[in-house]
Amino acid sequence: MQNIDLTKRLYRSMLLIREIEEYIVKVYFTDVIKSPVHLSIGQEAVASAVCDVMNHDDLVSNTYRCHATYIAKGGNLNEMMAELYGKKDGCAGGKAGSMHLIDIKNGVLGASAVVGTTIPVATGYAFALKQEAKKTGKQRVVVAFFGDGATEEGCFSESINFAALHNLPILYVCENNGLAIHNPIQNRWPTDRIVERVGTYGIITDQVKSGDVFEMRDRTQKLMNFVRSGKGPAFIEIDTYRYKQHVGPADDLNEIYRDLTEYNKWYQNDQVDRLEKMLPEEDVVAIKNEVQALVNEAQQFAEKSEFPKFNDLYSNVYAS
Amino acid sequence: MLAENVIEEEKTNLREITYAEAIREATLQEMKRDERVFLFGLDVDDHLGIQGSTIGLNKELGSDRVFGTPLSEDAMTGVAIGAAMAGLRPIHVHIRMDFVLLAMNQLVNIAAKAHYMYEGQVRVPLVIRTMIGRSWGQGAQHSQALHSLFMHIPGLKVIAPSNPHDAKGMLIAAIRDENPVIFIEHRLLYNTKNYVSSDYYSLEIGKARTFTEGKDVTILAVSHMVIEALRTQKLLEQVGISAEIIDPVTLYPMDYETVSESFKKTKRLLIVDNAWLTCGLSSEVMAKMIEMLPEGIDGKPLNMKRMGFAHTPCPTTRELEDYFYPNAVTIAEQAYQMVTGNKLDVSKLSLEDAKEISTFKGPF
Ligand SMILES: Cc1ncc(C[n+]2csc(CCOP(=O)(O)OP(=O)(O)O)c2C)c(N)n1
Numbered sequence: 006m007q008n009i010d011l012t013k014r015l016y017r018s019m020l021l022i023r024e025i026e027e028y029i030v031k032v033y034f035t036d037v038i039k040s041p042v043h044l045s046i047g048q049e050a051v052a053s054a055v056c057d058v059m060n061h062d063d064l065v066s067n068t069y070r071c072h073a074t075y076i077a078k079g080g081n082l083n084e085m086m087a088e089l090y091g092k093k094d095g096c097a098g099g100k101a102g103s104m105h106l107i108d109i110k111n112g113v114l115g116a117s118a119v120v121g122t123t124i125p126v127a128t129g130y131a132f133a134l135k136q137e138a139k140k141t142g143k144q145r146v147v148v149a150f151f152g153d154g155a156t157e158e159g160c161f162s163e164s165i166n167f168a169a170l171h172n173l174p175i176l177y178v179c180e181n182n183g184l185a186i187h188n189p190i191q192n193r194w195p196t197d198r199i200v201e202r203v204g205t206y207g208i209i210t211d212q213v214k215s216g217d218v219f220e221m222r223d224r225t226q227k228l229m230n231f232v233r234s235g236k237g238p239a240f241i242e243i244d245t246y247r248y249k250q251h252v253g254p255a256d257d258l259n260e261i262y263r264d265l266t267e268y269n270k271w272y273q274n275d276q277v278d279r280l281e282k283m284l285p286e287e288d289v290v291a292i293k294n295e296v297q298a299l300v301n302e303a304q305q306f307a308e309k310s311e312f313p314k315f316n317d318l319y320s321n322v323y324a325s
Numbered sequence: 326m327l328a329e330n331v332i333e334e335e336k337t338n339l340r341e342i343t344y345a346e347a348i349r350e351a352t353l354q355e356m357k358r359d360e361r362v363f364l365f366g367l368d369v370d371d372h373l374g375i376q377g378s379t380i381g382l383n384k385e386l387g388s389d390r391v392f393g394t395p396l397s398e399d400a401m402t403g404v405a406i407g408a409a410m411a412g413l414r415p416i417h418v419h420i421r422m423d424f425v426l427l428a429m430n431q432l433v434n435i436a437a438k439a440h441y442m443y444e445g446q447v448r449v450p451l452v453i454r455t456m457i458g459r460s461w462g463q464g465a466q467h468s469q470a471l472h473s474l475f476m477h478i479p480g481l482k483v484i485a486p487s488n489p490h491d492a493k494g495m496l497i498a499a500i501r502d503e504n505p506v507i508f509i510e511h512r513l514l515y516n517t518k519n520y521v522s523s524d525y526y527s528l529e530i531g532k533a534r535t536f537t538e539g540k541d542v543t544i545l546a547v548s549h550m551v552i553e554a555l556r557t558q559k560l561l562e563q564v565g566i567s568a569e570i571i572d573p574v575t576l577y578p579m580d581y582e583t584v585s586e587s588f589k590k591t592k593r594l595l596i597v598d599n600a601w602l603t604c605g606l607s608s609e610v611m612a613k614m615i616e617m618l619p620e621g622i623d624g625k626p627l628n629m630k631r632m633g634f635a636h637t638p639c640p641t642t643r644e645l646e647d648y649f650y651p652n653a654v655t656i657a658e659q660a661y662q663m664v665t666g667n668k669l670d671v672s673k674l675s676l677e678d679a680k681e682i683s684t685f686k687g688p689f
Binding site for chain 2: 158
């Protein structure tokens with residue numbers, strides 16, 4: 006039997022990500038956003054499913070493709086849009102831009118443009134949360150998101166080893182969209198057995214290939230329960246697909262690196278469309294209206310906000 | 326844009342090509358000449374080919390000699406070093422300079438020292454091609470110019486060409502060099518053009534280029550700042566100041582002779598680095614000038630100034646980014662101040678548009 010509240014929640018979360026990003030696509034040509042944007046359109050299900058099993062005081066660590074995780078974790082939308090506009094009220098005062106969204110209050114740990122580099126940082130945060138739990142009795146967790154490409158960096162393996170050694174409360178989520186920029190995974194790994202490789206560090210692992218947002222959520226939930234119990238880290242690989250170019254707002258289906266069969270397979274299995282069909286029409290309408298209102302509000306907030314001033318250039322270089 | 330400034334000795338077969346095309350041509354010519362040369366790095370073999378600078382080379386030369394890699398900069402650098410020790414001549418490419426930081430251990434601890442530590446029994450003839458990013462909100466981690474880190478390390482050579490002609494000749498020189506060479510490109514230069522010979526030619530490592538001769542002030546500029554300095558020179562011309570623009574091209578070993586000769590002539594040296602100042606190239610040049618000209622010039626203390634990035638990480642928003650970098654106007658103001666002691670009124674001057682900046686929209 007369908008759990009209608011869950012369907013509504015996941016639909017709302019995915020739709021919000023998609024509509025914010027479609028808004029970015031729509032205005033990008035006007036140059037109000039002067040920042041490279043790495044869109045997650047097509048990949049929303051992963052962030053929405055995983056963040057659905059997180060608590061507000063848990064943390065996500067994301068990549069430069071960070072809009073989806075920021076939104077799904079409950080990051081402040083107005084501040085996100087203002088950041089994209091380069092404004093002072095942005096979540097990083099305009100200093101960071103699209104690639105580095107951060108909202109500590111809502112558990113968004115931030116992102117790096119250098120692939121893989123947030124994985125050890127997230128691991129260190131988990132290390133601290135383990136200490137914290139000894140005092141508070143409450144185990145908060147970190148979820149580290151990264152792409153398939155990031156698993157090729159040394160610090161990925163090094164971090165997993167350390168997390169396993171210290172039983173850290175961290176869930177590693179590999180969002181496998183099969184591509185690193187234009188480079189398909191077949192050119193980068195001799196086998197696709199990422200899950201097996203990670204398993205040899207002695208941590209529990211799982212994999213979701215179906216693209217089904219409910220399956221993603223259920224599997225993640227199980228691992229999350231384990232991680233939250235303080236027994237150690239876990240790893241999940243979730244297959245997904247991005248519809249847009251690696252960076253920028255355009256479709257690049259005509260470019261030779263794309264496998265159109267693959268694209269069509271995912272497009273036909275689009276989770277936003279699918280959940281929309283599963284819900285009563287009045288729910289869909291209500292959610293669409295709500296999402297539209299949020300996008301409009303973010304736009305207006307960003308437009309009204311001021312640009313930073315010369316002195317802001319020098320603020321926060323050093324902490325005091 | 327630089328065409329009239331690069332006057333080469335009797336080059337035949339000149340055509341106007343871009344920086345990216347010049348790099349591609351150098352690579353192709355050198356790889357055809359020497360079968361030990363191979364080219365690898367993330368995305369060198371994709372359909373965009375590192376801003377076009379490696380496009381199609383895998384088809385022409387085969388995927389044994391031109392290939393992409395996993396995202397593993399540290400290990401891939403070690404692989405390049407090992408291959409070089411074994412007699413090959415790798416060119417390892419990074420689409421951003423920031424990623425070379427992941428390879429710093431291999432570069433500094435192994436590549437730079439191997440020849441010395443083995444008392445000459447091994448060589449590491451390796452070229453690391455790397456790109457400085459800028460504009461369209463690249464942000465703090467994609468807008469760094471880290472040449473001074475490499476200049477600091479004995480055993481490494483560092484080259485940063487500012488135009489297609491030099492890029493071609495210097496890349497060929499770098500490939501032929503017996504040492505690890507860090508070859509620094511700039512994102513905003515790839516589409517700039519000037520005249521480049523289709524012939525096979527190489528330029529001398531360690532030789533500066535004087536673009537314009539002048540008598541009032543020497544402006545030593547690096548990488549993309551050379552383009553800004555050439556615009557500055559046109560601004561200064563309008564107020565009767567003649568600036569000599571020097572591009573060191575090779576940052577280590579640097580051609581200090583050319584710099585000091587010019588300095589002695591103009592009596593004023595303005596260093597415009599495309600990087601931060603602290604412990605940077607500009608500190609080094611100033612120190613070197615004091616060592617070379619201990620008595621000052623004409624019995625007066627040396628008149629030197631320097632400009633570069635603000636001492637902050639690079640902000641993303643355009644509003645702040647514009648303050649972060651020197652530009653033709655701020656450089657002209659500084660030079661004018663040095664020459665006349667007064668403030669330059671730029672309002673009546675006509676300024677060339679910085680097209681490579683204003684038209685750039687990414688996404689890469
Ligand atoms: C250390 C490092 N190497 C290379 C790059 C260039 N780069 C940017 S994104 C990217 C692809 C990464 O792919 P993946 O981790 O699968 O994430 P996705 O973009 O697919 O979400 C690459 C190679 C980088 N940013 N950092």
